[in-house]
Amino acid sequence: MKKHLVSAHDLTAEDAVLVLDTAKELAQVSDRPVKKLPTLRGRTVVNLFFEDSTRTRISFEAASKRLSADVINFSAKGSSVSKGESLKDTAQTLQSMGADAVVIRHGSSGAPYLLATKNWIDAIVINAGDGTHEHPTQALLDAYTIRKHLKNNEGDLKGLKIAIVGDILHSRVARSNAILLKTLGATPIMVAPPTLLPVGIDSWNGQYSYDLDEVLPKVDAVMMLRVQQERMNAAYFPTTREYSRNFGLNAQRLKTMQKHALVLHPGPMNRGMEITAEVADSTNSVVIEQVANGVSVRMAVLYLLLGGTNNESGDNN
Amino acid sequence: MSANSRNSARVVLESTDISRALTRIAHEILENNKGSKNIVILGIPSRGVPLANRIAEKISEFEKTNIPVGSLDITMYRDDLRLKPPRALAPTKIPEGGIDHKVVILVDDVLFSGRTIRAALDALNDIGRPAMVQVAVLIDRGHRELPIRADYVGKNIPTSMNESVQVFLADTDENQEAVIISTGDQ
Numbered sequence: 137m138k139k140h141l142v143s144a145h146d147l148t149a150e151d152a153v154l155v156l157d158t159a160k161e162l163a164q165v166s167d168r169p170v171k172k173l174p175t176l177r178g179r180t181v182v183n184l185f186f187e188d189s190t191r192t193r194i195s196f197e198a199a200s201k202r203l204s205a206d207v208i209n210f211s212a213k214g215s216s217v218s219k220g221e222s223l224k225d226t227a228q229t230l231q232s233m234g235a236d237a238v239v240i241r242h243g244s245s246g247a248p249y250l251l252a253t254k255n256w257i258d259a260i261v262i263n264a265g266d267g268t269h270e271h272p273t274q275a276l277l278d279a280y281t282i283r284k285h286l287k288n289n290e291g292d293l294k295g296l297k298i299a300i301v302g303d304i305l306h307s308r309v310a311r312s313n314a315i316l317l318k319t320l321g322a323t324p325i326m327v328a329p330p331t332l333l334p335v336g337i338d339s340w341n342g343q344y345s346y347d348l349d350e351v352l353p354k355v356d357a358v359m360m361l362r363v364q365q366e367r368m369n370a371a372y373f374p375t376t377r378e379y380s381r382n383f384g385l386n387a388q389r390l391k392t393m394q395k396h397a398l399v400l401h402p403g404p405m406n407r408g409m410e411i412t413a414e415v416a417d418s419t420n421s422v423v424i425e426q427v428a429n430g431v432s433v434r435m436a437v438l439y440l441l442l443g444g445t446n447n448e449s450g451d452n453n
Numbered sequence: 454m455s456a457n458s459r460n461s462a463r464v465v466l467e468s469t470d471i472s473r474a475l476t477r478i479a480h481e482i483l484e485n486n487k488g489s490k491n492i493v494i495l496g497i498p499s500r501g502v503p504l505a506n507r508i509a510e511k512i513s514e515f516e517k518t519n520i521p522v523g524s525l526d527i528t529m530y531r532d533d534l535r536l537k538p539p540r541a542l543a544p545t546k547i548p549e550g551g552i553d554h555k556v557v558i559l560v561d562d563v564l565f566s567g568r569t570i571r572a573a574l575d576a577l578n579d580i581g582r583p584a585m586v587q588v589a590v591l592i593d594r595g596h597r598e599l600p601i602r603a604d605y606v607g608k609n610i611p612t613s614m615n616e617s618v619q620v621f622l623a624d625t626d627e628n629q630e631a632v633i634i635s636t637g638d639q
Contacts, residue, residue: 137539154541161526161542170579175529203529439529444539 137440140252140261144272144315152320153292156280158436159429160289165202166431175443176205179236184226185264186212186242191403191427192264192274196239199434205442208235223247227256235259237442245269245308260441268306268367274402275312277433279320281426282357285398294321299351301327301383302361302410304344305334305372309402310361314342327351329383331372348383349392357398360385360411376409386412390420398422465610466632468623471591474607475504478589479511481605486556489516491584493555495525497573498543500562503624504591508560521548525559525580530572547580557583558605562620564590567601592632594618610634 137154138146147155165171181200185193193209200207210230212218217226223242230238237260240248245267252261265271283289286296298317304310304326317324318341326333326344337344345351352358363379373379385399399411399421407413416423466474483489489512496505502524509522523546528534559573570588577583589605594612612618616636621629 158542161544164545168580172579173529174575175534440539443529443534444537445535 139441140248141272141437141441142248142252142261142263143270144275144312144319146272147276147316147319149292149319149321152276152279152316155276155433155436155440156283158440159276159280159432160284162202162435162439163429163432165435166428172202172204174204175439176200176203179205179442180208180234181205181237181239181438181442182208182210182230182233182235182259183264184210184230184238184240184242186217186240186247187265189241189265191430192241192271195427195430196262196264196273196434198431199438202431203435203438203443205237205438208233223250224254224256227251227254231257231259237262237438239264241265243267262437262441265308267308268311269308270312270315271308271402272312272316273430273434273437274309275316276437277426277430278309278313278359278400278402279316280429280433281400281422282322282398284429285422286356286396292320292322293317296322296357297325297355298322299325299327299348299355299358300361301348301358301385303332303363303367303372304328304337304361305332306364306367307361309359313359314340318342325351325355327383329373329379348385349389352389352393355397356394357400358385358393359400359402360405362402362404363406363410380409384410384412385415387414387418390415390418393420400426403427462633462635464631464633466592466608468630471607471622471630471632474591475507476511478605478607479508479515482508482558482587482589483512483515485587485604489513489518489520491555492520492558493548493550493552493583494520494522494558494560495547495552495573496522497559497561497569498524498526499625500620500622501560502543503622504562504589505558505560506624508558508589521550523548525573525576527569527572527576530575532568532572545576552577552581552583554582554584556585556587558587558589560589562591562622563618564588564593564601564603564606565596565618567597567599570601571599591620592618608632 137151239262241264248263248266300310314324324342401423494505494509496502509520512520526543526545587604590603591607593606593609619633621631623630
């Protein structure tokens, strides 16, 4: 494994399967009377969140604590960042406090990359979502959830077709998922109105479509993305009703899908917009389970990046 | 990984010897605990697991019952985690009924420094509270670094520190079965 996890590109197929296998074993910890392992005792994990988040931050916090790491939560609100402190100065402050890992979420694409490559800090860097770039641990937990249901929790995702539907343009989840799914041998299919597909979608060398109804019967899982109102600074579609009618997942559309097909959503859901309440609460939906799996997967990532020797000899395994 | 690839290697136990040792250990466990009641056998991956299964099979056969058997991965409890690159985890399978108020027999292939058993004791602590913990090993090679001993030993083999003891089992090593001591650059 590489030292940092900034992009889903940092993971080879073997690395990704190792993370998923490790997560599978660590998932058992949640069922035990003592939900804790001593593995990262004495290590410090800083949750550096420049952007709001509920589940990702809590998930990382729970994962760190279950591995006995010390957790420091940092949110931009109420910190010196609101006084204009730069990322570099913030990073160096964390360095001198002895952070061993920095979990960073930032509104600007590339902030984790800067942190990982600029030698401001020795800590390992885990990207918890940067701008419209990537969110690799979300992709890992989606892959874990899909593998658990459709591949008996073993190996890779060869042969599966997964539709990713919605705001592909602004979605870091979509980008990381597209990369990781390909790495694991699955075929991602992007579905969105033309305005919400990024320029250069051809170079993602996955498939894409503008027609949800045509794609749904073919896929083994569908990943609904949140329509990110906060990033909708141009008229990407005429009305939310029209979007919902063409690209929302409702009960009728669910009926056209294969019986075993899964419905995923990274949350938070806009019920009634990209997904109806009926579908979100249906038996095909694994949205709640994704949250639980997120903790296991993040434990696996923290263990694999932080559990052994740092980078001296750790690169060759 | 071939059993006879090293020049300085010698075989100390062959397949039949291993089988006899496990049979004796199974009998000793029954004798010591006055039967098989409350016994849970946990193997430590990787080679402790097939050994645990075989001991449990033998006891089940002698006693005409089903002895609960499982595995206990101790990777996350090791004290040398930070000295090496992260290891892949092995499955932990605790039999139904858990380990509370049970006699847990930990099974491993080689007892050396005792650190694996220490880690296993820590791991057990997080899973439940056994009435008693006993340790069974196929080989005790000495050189303990902690105050830990085995209750059941297949064979005591005094070794020097620059020797290495390797256990090959039919289930994990492509049907080769032997215990081999080799010297030299390990």
